[in-house]
Amino acid sequence: MSEVKLYFEDLNPGRVFHGGPVTLEADELVDFARQYDPQPFHLTEAGGCASIFGGLVASGWQTAALTMRMFVHSDLKRVANGLIGLQIDKLTFHQPVRPGDTLQSEFDVLNRKRSHSKPGFGVVHTCWRTYNQHGDMVMSLECAIWVATRPSGAADEVSV
């Protein structure tokens, strides 16, 4: 059974999508750091203890990438043309993510605007917030995504 797709018209300001949970284990944390962010506090417990973090912590880029995983696995996966980011702002890391942390995310629709230059598409502004198992926000960002408008004849979302 194919899923009913989401179009620009379905992404009303105030709508919230939920992602996760995902747990970040130490080996995945260190693998990412070796490949993309090989700094001592992302590579070993000893390196972390010698830093301002007081222990091994995840690269912020991995927290962002894990949040993307939750985004792609959330109900937003039904967006008709895929999840295509245009610009990200206010990407902030509020608390370190440590080995064994379990993350969950919320994705809010802030506002949206039809494209004048590209009929059939619009830009939807979203806010992403990622929390750890203690309820502390670890990351947030704002992301503008590119979303197709509903073609005539496409199923309404309410028909799910």
Place this chain on the structure above:
Amino acid sequence: MSEVKLYFEDLNPGRVFHGGPVTLEADELVDFARQYDPQPFHLTEAGGCASIFGGLVASGWQTAALTMRMFVHSDLKRVANGLIGLQIDKLTFHQPVRPGDTLQSEFDVLNRKRSHSKPGFGVVHTCWRTYNQHGDMVMSLECAIWVATRPSGAADEVSV
């Protein structure tokens, strides 16, 4: 021989650091997508051909993570307390990154400000730009980083 560290005072506005090159092979591109951004246009050539990208393309988060790798391997690795990002803005993907692309980056110091709340530290605003082998800019962002000020007695950079 230990490297002479870089402090807040060394990061003058207008100073430019260079990173790369790194080449992104198809297997690394698909591995990242499977783990963090499993959308059809990041997973297979066929999925890419059916999308607005017209072929397999890297997740933007991987382009950002590869740019972080170049940042950590650039001369900025000498920053005294490591490379700790506070906030990222204007993260924009200008062109898709495709299998086999070779990337290089420039990291400019835009401006800086000493911290009032945390003596001994300052915030340095940087602009990162990543280019492919054709000279096309594929990604840019602005990143505020947290940098220690020079302790009395620390070696001047010019003594390298």
